[in-house]
Amino acid sequence: MAYQLISFVLCPFVQRSVITLKEKRVPFEITYIDLQNPPEWFPAISPMGKVPVLRVDQDRVLFESAVINEYLDETNPPPLHPQDPWRRAHNRAWIEFGSNLIGRQYRMLMALDEDGFIQERDGLLADLRYVEQQLGEGPFFNGAAFSLTDTAYAPLLMRLDLIERRHPQGLFAQTPKVGAWRDALLARPAVRGSVVTDFQERFNAYFAEQGGYLGKYLA
Ligand SMILES: N[C@@H](CCC(=O)N[C@@H](CS)C(=O)NCC(=O)O)C(=O)O
Structure with a gap:
């Protein structure tokens, strides 16, 4: 799978997903945007106008850091979330x-x-x-x-x-x-x-x- 994280360089929420990807040693690409002046493609993939956004294989898109992290965790074993x-x-x-x-x-x-x-x-x-x-x-x-x-x-x-x-x-x-x-x-x-x-x-x-x-x- 190809992962692309859309980020703002100081964003703590994106950083959560970066840590998850690094812990799992999963390769990814990170694209930094200026939230004050976002690129014209951003609103189409971020309904709340926020980062992080995770693109999976280019055309699948997820937002919300907790949701992104759970998806990454479930698809890249072993899980970091407790099993119980x-x-x-x-x-x-x-x-x-x-x-x-x-x-x-x-x-x-x-x-x-x-x-x-x-x-x-x-x-x-x-x-x-x-x-x-x-x-x-x-x-x-x-x-x-x-x-x-x-x-x-x-x-x-x-x-x-x-x-x-x-x-x-x-x-x-x-x-x-x-x-x-x-x-x-x-x-x-x-x-x-x-x-x-x-x-x-x-x-x-x-x-x-x-x-x-x-x-x-x-x-
Ligand atoms: N609940 C969201 C919060 C994300 C968030 O607030 N991101 C900030 C940057 S750190 C943002 O994109 N702000 C832009 C805005 O609110 O317009 C998550 O966990 O992903």
Whole structure:
């Protein structure tokens, strides 16, 4: 099968699928687009105007990162999703929670002033405390086995790590299991190789340009 991922270079949702493909050592092509000025073919394959989009053998198209990841997982064994139906459903619920956390992280990055930033940071911390309660001995979400839930949280934790370095808020000190999970994920070759080589510079520059409160720490 020929896979093509349509991406925006900083998108955490596309990064989930990149990690899945790399974990499975499945070759793929990645096409970066400018979401502010998308190519004329994009609306026809992305009904919600979002990335990721996965093209399979050119003419089959999927959108939504969780759906794309499950399809990739089912068609490229061995599976990363747990085999037990309860465990799998539980993982899906926490992947959805992780998507919500990515939204919170984005709002924190875009908050205009310190009050707005603190409000979003506190909401994010409250959500991280829920995640903390789900984690066991690690190193991954389900224990020893790396899963789709790990692919779903790695982009969030990679970005939080960058933010913490520039403007420390003690988020991982207050959620130590999440901190250890971040370390295990960031050490994983598929995670490290899931972004462009100058990702950190691009990430910092992009949010510095947005002019929000955090931007001045990222510049
Ligand atoms: N629920 C979607 C979210 C994807 C998403 O929000 N992608 C962003 C880029 S990171 C996007 O394409 N935004 C463009 C827009 O909302 O117009 C998924 O999991 O794939």
